[in-house]
Amino acid sequence: MSLTPNPTERIARARADLRMGVPVVIADRKSALVFAVETLNERRWRHALRLLEDPVMTITDWRAHTLRARVYDGDLARVDIPKDASIEWLQSLADPAYDLSSPMKGPLKTKRGGDTVLHRAALKLVKSAHLLPAAIVIPIPNAWTFSSTNDLTVMELDSLQSDDQAPTMHQVVQASLPLEVSDAGRLHVFRPDDGGEEHYAIEIGQPDRSKPVLSRLHSACLTGDLLGSLKCDCGPQLRAGLRHIGDEGSGVLLYLNQEGRGIGLANKMRAYSLQDQGFDTVEANHRLGFEDDERDFRIGSTILKSMGFSSVRLMTNNPAKVARMEENGIKVVDRVPLKVGKNHHNAHYLDIKAKKSGHIL
Numbered sequence: 183m184s185l186t187p188n189p190t191e192r193i194a195r196a197r198a199d200l201r202m203g204v205p206v207v208i209a210d211r212k213s214a215l216v217f218a219v220e221t222l223n224e225r226r227w228r229h230a231l232r233l234l235e236d237p238v239m240t241i242t243d244w245r246a247h248t249l250r251a252r253v254y255d256g257d258l259a260r261v262d263i264p265k266d267a268s269i270e271w272l273q274s275l276a277d278p279a280y281d282l283s284s285p286m287k288g289p290l291k292t293k294r295g296g297d298t299v300l301h302r303a304a305l306k307l308v309k310s311a312h313l314l315p316a317a318i319v320i321p322i323p324n325a326w327t328f329s330s331t332n333d334l335t336v337m338e339l340d341s342l343q344s345d346d347q348a349p350t351m352h353q354v355v356q357a358s359l360p361l362e363v364s365d366a367g368r369l370h371v372f373r374p375d376d377g378g379e380e381h382y383a384i385e386i387g388q389p390d391r392s393k394p395v396l397s398r399l400h401s402a403c404l405t406g407d408l409l410g411s412l413k414c415d416c417g418p419q420l421r422a423g424l425r426h427i428g429d430e431g432s433g434v435l436l437y438l439n440q441e442g443r444g445i446g447l448a449n450k451m452r453a454y455s456l457q458d459q460g461f462d463t464v465e466a467n468h469r470l471g472f473e474d475d476e477r478d479f480r481i482g483s484t485i486l487k488s489m490g491f492s493s494v495r496l497m498t499n500n501p502a503k504v505a506r507m508e509e510n511g512i513k514v515v516d517r518v519p520l521k522v523g524k525n526h527h528n529a530h531y532l533d534i535k536a537k538k539s540g541h542i543l
């Protein structure tokens with residue numbers, strides 16, 4: 183038995199490092215030092231430039247299109263970093279907040295040919311840390327020596343590529359929680375084994391495990407759920423979901439910590455700032471370099487299965503939630519529409535979700 187972190191734990195550690203501005207190492211036949219652009223700091227960056235050669239900045243194809251940079255690598259582009267590049271310049275490539283104040287960033291030279299596997303892994307890692315999807319990737323000769331000399335977290339490329347299953351989770355605790363909609367509430371806390379965010383199941387009454395359970399799969403929205411934001415319909419949907427379950431006497435509301443459709447609150451606020459400039463909810467995500475939806479709905483089915491359920495009546499207007507549930511072993515016998523909370527601030531947002539993301543109005 184060893185005390186050494188396993189590959190999943192190394193990835194969790196790498197996410198925390200990147201969020202603090204500490205670079206990490208990805209090891210393979212060729213290896214790379216990886217910085218998240220959003221958290222670059224002067225001291226480390228100058229040091230890295232002295233030590234190393236040929237750094238590139240990797241961005242997603244979405245961000246590259248916005249910056250009018252040529253994309254030769256499918257879903258990503260590798261931008262050459264000029265020798266005199268400042269951190270401000272690098273961050274202005276990553277962050278659309280600077281698109282209006284410093285529009286002249288280019289022309290950007292992007293690499294073509296060669297291996298992009300480390301770059302793809304670096305982007306995935308930075309995204310999973312809820313940072314802007316932009317990474318500096320610098321080739322290094324010997325990953326294990328380099329990381330131990332500099333005391334950096336190192337992980338094998340394979341472990342980053344093979345984490346495509348839904349995270350496994352365990353229940354930490356459950357306790358009764360009387361709610362306005364029902365006295366018979368219970369809150370269950372689930373903790374993923376990969377160091378990710380905890381998720382919650384609010385069970386009401388005593389749902390029969392052998393029958394389809396009335397269920398709502400809800401993604402966290404601090405602004406809507408808690409603050410009563412009128413920009414979305416989340417708050418009213420949360421409350422209506424709970425009310426329906428309370429009225430029926432039993433069911434489960436899953437509250438998944440996937441703020442901002444999985445990009446985190448800071449990035450959602452960046453998206454809101456772009457929406458203030460006239461971009462819609464999907465365009466804003468793309469300008470930031472994200473897909474329009476980065477959530478993993480398999481988490482919901484994993485929790486339901488672990489609670490002993492195998493089929494649901496799912497309250498949602500989003501067909502993707504139904505599809506992902508079914509793919510991951512939960513039968514959706516009925517989709518129950520949840521149309522509440524429309525107002526003049528969110529009418530356009532709901533319209534775009536229907537037009538571009540396939541939501542059912």
Ligand SMILES: Nc1nc2c(ncn2[C@@H]2O[C@H](COP(=O)(O)OP(=O)(O)OP(=O)(O)O)[C@@H](O)[C@H]2O)c(=O)[nH]1
Nearest residue numbers: 400401402403414440441442443453463498499500
């Ligand atoms: N990136 C981004 N996320 C948003 C925006 N508005 C709301 N959200 C997030 O969108 C998610 C909405 O979650 P849900 O209401 O569960 O899901 P849904 O896809 O709308 O589907 P149903 O409500 O089930 O019909 C939450 O994570 C919100 O934080 C936005 O403009 N940009």
Ligand SMILES: [Zn+2]
Nearest residue numbers: 403406414416
């Ligand atoms: Zn919302």
